[in-house]
Amino acid sequence: MAGNPADKPNAVVLLSGGLDSATALALAREHGFNCHCLSLDYGQRHRVELEAAQRVAASLGASAHKTIRLDLTAFGASALTDPAIAVPIAGSSAGIPITYVPARNTIMLSLALAWAEVLNANDIYIGVNAVDYSGYPDCRPEYIRAFENMANLATRAAVEGRRMHILTPLIDLSKAEIIRLGKRLGVDYALTISCYQADDAGRACGICDSCRLRHAGFVDAGVCDPTSYRQSVGR
Amino acid sequence: MAGNPADKPNAVVLLSGGLDSATALALAREHGFNCHCLSLDYGQRHRVELEAAQRVAASLGASAHKTIRLDLTAFGASALTDPAIAVPIAGSSAGIPITYVPARNTIMLSLALAWAEVLNANDIYIGVNAVDYSGYPDCRPEYIRAFENMANLATRAAVEGRRMHILTPLIDLSKAEIIRLGKRLGVDYALTISCYQADDAGRACGICDSCRLRHAGFVDAGVCDPTSYRQSVGR
Numbered sequence: 165m166a167g168n169p170a171d172k173p174n175a176v177v178l179l180s181g182g183l184d185s186a187t188a189l190a191l192a193r194e195h196g197f198n199c200h201c202l203s204l205d206y207g208q209r210h211r212v213e214l215e216a217a218q219r220v221a222a223s224l225g226a227s228a229h230k231t232i233r234l235d236l237t238a239f240g241a242s243a244l245t246d247p248a249i250a251v252p253i254a255g256s257s258a259g260i261p262i263t264y265v266p267a268r269n270t271i272m273l274s275l276a277l278a279w280a281e282v283l284n285a286n287d288i289y290i291g292v293n294a295v296d297y298s299g300y301p302d303c304r305p306e307y308i309r310a311f312e313n314m315a316n317l318a319t320r321a322a323v324e325g326r327r328m329h330i331l332t333p334l335i336d337l338s339k340a341e342i343i344r345l346g347k348r349l350g351v352d353y354a355l356t357i358s359c360y361q362a363d364d365a366g367r368a369c370g371i372c373d374s375c376r377l378r379h380a381g382f383v384d385a386g387v388c389d390p391t392s393y394r395q396s397v398g399r
Numbered sequence: 400m401a402g403n404p405a406d407k408p409n410a411v412v413l414l415s416g417g418l419d420s421a422t423a424l425a426l427a428r429e430h431g432f433n434c435h436c437l438s439l440d441y442g443q444r445h446r447v448e449l450e451a452a453q454r455v456a457a458s459l460g461a462s463a464h465k466t467i468r469l470d471l472t473a474f475g476a477s478a479l480t481d482p483a484i485a486v487p488i489a490g491s492s493a494g495i496p497i498t499y500v501p502a503r504n505t506i507m508l509s510l511a512l513a514w515a516e517v518l519n520a521n522d523i524y525i526g527v528n529a530v531d532y533s534g535y536p537d538c539r540p541e542y543i544r545a546f547e548n549m550a551n552l553a554t555r556a557a558v559e560g561r562r563m564h565i566l567t568p569l570i571d572l573s574k575a576e577i578i579r580l581g582k583r584l585g586v587d588y589a590l591t592i593s594c595y596q597a598d599d600a601g602r603a604c605g606i607c608d609s610c611r612l613r614h615a616g617f618v619d620a621g622v623c624d625p626t627s628y629r630q631s632v633g634r
Contacts, residue, residue: 230473238467266514266516266555270511270513270553277502301552301553310549317507318537320504
């Protein structure tokens, strides 16, 4: 990890280990922040994601990286946390995906807000994207604005007259645009994992929705896909 | 714990083990809800609070009680979680109290929102109070309204057109009014703990701000204070 130069402002960056949040971190660094990365160990099946987050934080010179354990499996009801629900492997269906974790972004942003308050940081980055994942209610721009508005009433910063910003620089970008942006900023996408069913060696399944979206993004961006897939991936 | 009759709607009730949240739970029951109580084990010093929450949930016929572990000590910066910061024992000082835990209510409400979504519950009770604790930014009515607004964009319920309600029935009540209300509803306040420095037997210190506010509430309400104090408590 890099140092924590006093002349740069702090930002909290939510880091999942996936492609999008890695790109958001690279952008936060480009914007001149000391980046404090936060990952959530919420009992997700794809544990290798958390190891990926650690590698990504180190490779992009984060000032700090914390992984907070929070057992969301206690609530159940998502394919990502409930072993009784299968992760879908076929094409996307309409509506909210079964991989949606109830209130996940709200919980992650709330934790980021707590850390931001301790760090006197006014800026929180989250790599949500409304294009590829429009089925998730908590990836929509109107949701993010409402969270920011709430955050500006919730904290010491609000009382002191500082403005909190929830920054979503990827929200309107396609997967291909995100990948081109990240490549320009030096993101090593081989370190990231998007697959919900990656094996312990970090190899992606090649057949789930996430793998297909990710691979199509690389193809559309004209960038070589560095992902290790167990099965050859289609579009 | 009582059963879970299908003819009653579910509500999530945030339960700390203190006097206020016990009263909020009694009110939620009075309002006809199946009450699902949620406590947060955030590494607080006053561990007996969590045992109190369990006793309160059982005594008021909650349908369920979950305690979620989340290590907020990782962020530090509150007297309630950071051993390096002393809990104040003298009178209240101006501004935000040192016992403020960054973004605690936001985190607790976010977890309640997740559980509410799984339960198909539209109602979340939180026993915040803007009268006695006006120094906490996340106890103010405008904060609660902003959280509710955000919650109504965050979840599956929002997409399905259901309205989420964040209910704060105690927000404008004095401590004495809360105690009179709770007595009418059958709350056994001997089960609750307000002290930040209670001993392992659950005996309150008698000298901290919380003890003084609590005792004054009983005196003002004309209700016998059932609290076990280690030192006789003044106003």
